[in-house]
Amino acid sequence: MSTVRGSTPRDDGFVMPAEWEEHDGTWLAWPERPDNWRLGARPAQDAYTAVATALSTHELVTVGVSDEQYPHCRTKLPPAVRVVELSTNDSWIRDMGPTFVVNRATGARRGVDWIFNAWGGLEGGPYFPWDKDERVARKVLEIEAADRYVSPFVLEGGSIDVDGDGTCLVTEECLLNANRNPDRTRGEIERNLRDHLGVDRVVWLGAGVFQDETDGHVDNLARFVAPGRVALTWTDDVDDPQYEISLDARTRLEAATDAKGRSIEVQLIPAPGPLYRTAEEASGVDSVEGTLPRREGDRLAASYVNFYIGNQVVLVPMLDPRRDDEALEIVGKLFPDREAVGIDAREILLGGGNIHCITQQVPVRPPAP
Numbered sequence: 001m002s003t004v005r006g007s008t009p010r011d012d013g014f015v016m017p018a019e020w021e022e023h024d025g026t027w028l029a030w031p032e033r034p035d036n037w038r039l040g041a042r043p044a045q046d047a048y049t050a051v052a053t054a055l056s057t058h059e060l061v062t063v064g065v066s067d068e069q070y071p072h073c074r075t076k077l078p079p080a081v082r083v084v085e086l087s088t089n090d091s092w093i094r095d096m097g098p099t100f101v102v103n104r105a106t107g108a109r110r111g112v113d114w115i116f117n118a119w120g121g122l123e124g125g126p127y128f129p130w131d132k133d134e135r136v137a138r139k140v141l142e143i144e145a146a147d148r149y150v151s152p153f154v155l156e157g158g159s160i161d162v163d164g165d166g167t168c169l170v171t172e173e174c175l176l177n178a179n180r181n182p183d184r185t186r187g188e189i190e191r192n193l194r195d196h197l198g199v200d201r202v203v204w205l206g207a208g209v210f211q212d213e214t215d216g217h218v219d220n221l222a223r224f225v226a227p228g229r230v231a232l233t234w235t236d237d238v239d240d241p242q243y244e245i246s247l248d249a250r251t252r253l254e255a256a257t258d259a260k261g262r263s264i265e266v267q268l269i270p271a272p273g274p275l276y277r278t279a280e281e282a283s284g285v286d287s288v289e290g291t292l293p294r295r296e297g298d299r300l301a302a303s304y305v306n307f308y309i310g311n312q313v314v315l316v317p318m319l320d321p322r323r324d325d326e327a328l329e330i331v332g333k334l335f336p337d338r339e340a341v342g343i344d345a346r347e348i349l350l351g352g353g354n355i356h357c358i359t360q361q362v363p364v365r366p367p368a369p
Contacts, residue, residue, distance in 0.1 A: 002141045002148050005110065008195040009149055014101040014110055015198030017363045018164030018224065019309045020335070025060035026310065027140060027360045028052055030073050031091040032066060035291040036127070036351050038284030043347040048091075049076050050343050051308070051315060051355055056080040058312040062143075064088065064136070086139060087132045092353055094219070095119070095156035096130075097360040098137040100146070101198060107368030110147040112196050113137040114155040119214050120179035126213055126292035126352065144362060153192050154180045158217040158357050160193070163224040166200040166259030168193055173207040173216030180215075201259040205249045209233060210241045212301035213292065219356045220303045222249055225334045228262035233303040235271045242271055269330050272302045272320030281350055294350070306354035307331055309361075314338045317345030317354045 005012070028048060031037050037044040052061045056078055064086025065073040074083050088096070098111035114137070118130035141148045161169040174180070175189055184192070190202045208216020222232045230253055234246045253264045277298040285294040304327035307316045314335045318324045324342060332340030348354050 002138070002146060005147055005149050007149075009101045009110065009112065010195045010198050012103065013105055013198075014103045014108070015164070016099060016101050016162050018162060019361055020226075021164055022364045023059050023311050023361045024364045025062060025362045026055050026308075027093050027097060027362065028061065028063045028358055029086065029088050029091040029093040029096075029136070030063055030065035030069055031351065032069050033090055034286040035288035036090060036285065036294070037347075038281055038294075038350060044351055045073075045076060047343065047345055047347040048358060051358065052081050053078055054313060054315055054341050054343065055310050058310055064093070064140075084143065086136065088136060089118070089127065089130050089133045091351075092158075092357050093136065093360045094158045094353075094357045095214075096133040096136045097157060098141050098146075098148070099157055099160075099197070100361070100363050101149075101196075102363055102366050104366045105369060107366050109363065109365045110149060111137065111141040111144070112149045112151055113141065114151045114153060116156065117154050117180070119156065120177065123179035124215070125179070128290050140360075149196065151192070151196050153184075153196070156214065156217065157360065158214060158219040158353070160197065161218050161223050162197060162199060163227045163258065165227045167224075167227075168197055168199040168202045169205065169218050169222055169224065169230070170202060171205045171208045171216045171218050171221065174214065174218070177215045199259065203253070203256045203258070203264075205252055207245045207248070209301045209303050210245060211299045213352050217357075220301060220306050220354070221245075222253065223305050223307070225267065227260070228258055229265045229267065229334075231267045231269050231305055231331070231334060233271045233305045234268040240274065246271075267330070267334060269304050269327055270323050272304060272323050272327070273300070275300045275302045275319060275349070277350065300349050301352075302349055303354070304331065306356045308355045308359045309335065309338070312338055313341050315341050315343050315355050317349070318342040319346055319349060
């Protein structure tokens, strides 16, 4: 049972914990739509399976899947992975799923159910409809038996990143976009984040990764790896449009302080590529009116920062043989208590995101007093 709370997480003493804090489990949603994933989503399903398998030895992994795909999905995934029937329009559970919050004083766990409009709705969103996706957060919270806060605010989980110590990272490109909450001021947006994440300070970056179809989600650009420390995607190529974006983010981060007054140390992670969609990759996607087309030559919003921090592993997308080893080594040093595992993730990237976008952590309930 999931009770709807009429207050806010902040009112009740709840905060969003950092991703590196211990998980009870991780959720994914199975890819299948042929107008986004090539070759009937079979290559993407292999990549999702690799992610679920790598996590399943250290925490409970739950995969939501349609009834039609259930037999195939159950066969692909190891027995330790829990598979449940869950209707979706696509498979980005980070964005359509709930954001879990905890009360460190009482040992309780609840979830925030944001409004989801598929990254902009009819004003730039990549597909229509998104009605099934909009119901996913409620269903996940029912299964997890977590009470629900219903936010009157359009927001995706990939557009926020927290340090678990009072600070949140966001981008102006996404949160101030007119296709999300056009009637909200910047101040109102900040108050909403404070109320629903339990944070005290919001650090605003400018744009997200170049050509990111999410309108610049922060989880593809910059991520907290510890309180006072942020990993940032970076290129030294001054002719690449990404250079000015990353330089602006670095300047803002180095000038900022977090909720505890700490200066922010920036760890640069080299960007892959630039990478582009091949003719073969484009031809394998069904062309459907109302869905963002996948064309040969599209620049892909590739980033190693789109990693996922599990209980004992950190999963890093492998995207470019020229830089994969360097990126994996850097991320591994950022998390010395975890094994850095590279996942061949180009097929996820072709769908519009990466490993962090397809996962959603369920934090443990804090010890009761």
